[in-house]
Amino acid sequence: MLQRFTNERNxxxxxxxxxxxxxxxxxxxxxxGLTTAxxxxxxxxxxxxxxxxxxxxxxxxxxxxxxxxxxTFVVADVGDREDVREIARVAEETYGGVDTWIxxxxxxxxxxxxxxxxxxxxxxxxxxxxxxxxxxxxxxxVLEDGGTIINVGSIVSDRSIMLQGSYxxxxxxxxxxxxxxxxxxxxEGRPINVTLVKPGAIDxxxxxxxxxxxxxxxxxxxxxxxxxxxxxxxxxxxxxPQREVTVGGGGxxxxxxxxxxxxxxxxxxxxxxxxxxxxxxxxRPDAESGLGEPAGELxxxxxxxxxxxxSSLYTRLRQRGRSxxxxxxxLGLVGIAYAGYRSLRGGNQ
Numbered sequence: 047m048l049q050r051f052t053n054e055r056n057x058x059x060x061x062x063x064x065x066x067x068x069x070x071x072x073x074x075x076x077x078x079g080l081t082t083a084x085x086x087x088x089x090x091x092x093x094x095x096x097x098x099x100x101x102x103x104x105x106x107x108x109x110x111x112x113x114x115x116x117x118t119f120v121v122a123d124v125g126d127r128e129d130v131r132e133i134a135r136v137a138e139e140t141y142g143g144v145d146t147w148i149x150x151x152x153x154x155x156x157x158x159x160x161x162x163x164x165x166x167x168x169x170x171x172x173x174x175x176x177x178x179x180x181x182x183x184x185x186x187x188v189l190e191d192g193g194t195i196i197n198v199g200s201i202v203s204d205r206s207i208m209l210q211g212s213y214x215x216x217x218x219x220x221x222x223x224x225x226x227x228x229x230x231x232x233x234e235g236r237p238i239n240v241t242l243v244k245p246g247a248i249d250x251x252x253x254x255x256x257x258x259x260x261x262x263x264x265x266x267x268x269x270x271x272x273x274x275x276x277x278x279x280x281x282x283x284x285x286x287p288q289r290e291v292t293v294g295g296g297g298x299x300x301x302x303x304x305x306x307x308x309x310x311x312x313x314x315x316x317x318x319x320x321x322x323x324x325x326x327x328x329x330r331p332d333a334e335s336g337l338g339e340p341a342g343e344l345x346x347x348x349x350x351x352x353x354x355x356x357s358s359l360y361t362r363l364r365q366r367g368r369s370x371x372x373x374x375x376x377l378g379l380v381g382i383a384y385a386g387y388r389s390l391r392g393g394n395q
Contacts, residue, residue, distance in 0.1 A: 061145065061194055061239065064285050065090030068141040070133060072124050072181055073151030075102035077250030078198065081346045082148065082277040087115030089281065094137045094144075095119040097151065099340035106344060124151045124177030125169075134184045146194040146284040147185035149178040153337050154213045154252060156323065157259025166257060167212040169337055174216035179223060192237035196283050197224045198276075199244045199290075201297040205304030205311065207267075208320050209260065228289070241283040242290035245276045246297025249350040251343070255336035258329045266348075267322035269296035271355045273346050282365050295360030325351075 061067070069086050073079035075097035087093045087110040095103050095117060103119035110117040120136045122129035137144045152174045155162055178197055185195045203221040206214035221242060228240035247266035250273050258264050271294045279293045292298045304311040 061192075061285050061287065064281060067145035067284060068092045068094070068137060068143060069284065070094045070096065070137055070144050070147045070181075070185070072096045072122070072133070072149055072177070073198075074119075075099045075106065075340070076255075076343065076345050077252060077348075078245070078248060078273045078276045078280075079148075079150040080106060080344065081273040082150070082280050083117065084110060084115075084346075085274070085277045086281055086284075087117050088113065092141050093117040094133065094140070096122045096124070096133045097340070098123050102340070102344045123173075124149075124181060125172035127180045130177070130180040130184050133181075134188050138188060143191075144185065144188040144193060146196065147181060147189070148196045148198070148280055148284075149181040150198045150280075151177050151181075152198065152213075152216075154210060154256040155259070155337065156209055156253070156256050156264040158209065159211045161259045162212060166337060170212055171216055171219075174213070175219045175223070178220055182223070182227060186238065189238050194239040194241065194284055194287065195227070196241045196243060196280055198280070199224070199242050201244050201246050201292060201294075201301050203242070203244050204301040207323075208315050209323050224290075239283075239287040241288055243276065243279055243283060244290060244292045244297065245279075246271060246292070246294035246300065248273055248276055248293075249348045249354045251345050251348045253323075254330060254348060257337040260324060260329060263325040263327045263329050265323060265325045266350065267319045268352055269294065269355060270350050270352060271296075271358060274356065275358050275361065279361055279365070286365070288365070291361060291364055293361050294355070294358045296355075298360055 064086065069091045071079050071083050071093065074083045074095035079097065083093050083095050083106065093110065093116070095106055096119065097103055098121065100121045103121065107117045107119050118136065118140050120133045122133050124130055134144070153170055155166060155170055182195055182197065197220055199220045200217040202210065202214040203217040224240060224242045231238050231240060247268065247270045249270050253264040253266055256264055276293050279291055283291065292301065
């Protein structure tokens with residue numbers, strides 16, 4: 047009986063093919079958001095790009111249209127609810143509605159918690175938490191006939207990382223809100239799918255645009271994946287409902303290590319993952335961070351100096367309903383710890 051109920055509910059909420067969808071993407075002027083917007087348009091979706099940088103958005107839409115895609119843009123600060131309402135209004139006015147709404151806008155701060163002004167952390171939450179909350183609630187109004195809300199969390203939604211403590215806290219709030227929203231919609235029987243996508247470390251301008259209170263430039267810890275890996279996961283979720291997906295086997299190993307051996311993870315965090323977030327060069331001036339002003343330069347990739355994986359076998363298997371064996375993951379946990387140790391001894395390689 048339970049299986050029949052599940053199948054009936056899945057049939058009621060089955061999304062359209064991506065080529066027939068209208069997709070809203072916030073944070074679309076750089077990084078994961080920009081990569082996803084271009085990929086969605088290339089697959090035939092009509093795309094509404096939203097971010098704070100008008101010049102970057104205009105150029106992105108012109109590029110999509112030059113490739114025979116269909117897109118429009120809205121200049122919006124997701125921390126302002128009226129701006130988010132404007133995204134929904136433009137989507138309805140331009141395309142008649144929305145099928146998938148992706149909340150991807152986020153900003154980060156690097157540094158020890160006691161050294162970061164509380165006011166700056168509050169501004170970060172305005173984007174990462176309140177912006178996502180506003181986007182989700184506005185999406186409910188334009189998804190009356192069904193559709194999908196995809197919230198971009200992070201592996202730090204499951205396990206905090208030092209030197210990005212406030213970012214970790216914001217992403218854990220994202221997970222809590224997303225889980226609660228999903229349950230309430232299911233309880234009401236509303237045909238709206240809610241998915242949480244949790245990327246690992248991704249090679250985007252994210253660390254360059256972050257506000258930095260460290261003495262060195264910021265970077266991301268290995269293993270690092272290309273933004274295309276996240277874009278593919280987001281668009282897969284737009285067509286195939288799922289509760290949540292972690293992007294990158296390395297990220298999954300990170301969260302499992304934190305869950306099953308938290309004391310070991312604490313040790314590795316201090317010895318490995320903390321140092322891996324610093325580069326041996328001066329930090330970018332705080333005035334140039336993306337926390338207060340738009341920092342997107344229409345760049346998908348960052349400047350990570352090590353190896354960047356272009357795909358994730360783990361994520362592909364999970365999206366097909368398959369899981370790597372426990373033994374393989376156990377070896378992976380050992381591998382990620384060893385890789386971090388080598389990186390600490392020999393520098394980022």
